[in-house]
Amino acid sequence: MIREPAELTVQADGTVELPMGLLAEAGLNPGSKVLAFSDGDGRIVLRRFDDSVEDLLGGHGL
Secondary structure, X not given: OOOOOOOOOOOOOOOOOOOHHHHHHOOOOXXXXXXXXXXXXXXXXXXXXXXXXXXXXXXXXX
């Protein structure tokens, strides 16, 4: 099930808090390591770190 997007605010120190439901839906638990990168204007992608490493080693790309 895909939830409705959550409107979030980038704080003055550059942090953004993600709702636990959003993280759980993505299969991320507290303490999970993620890789964050820009995917163009206005778009940021979070990938589970282990998945990103497997993609790179397997030649699948991000």
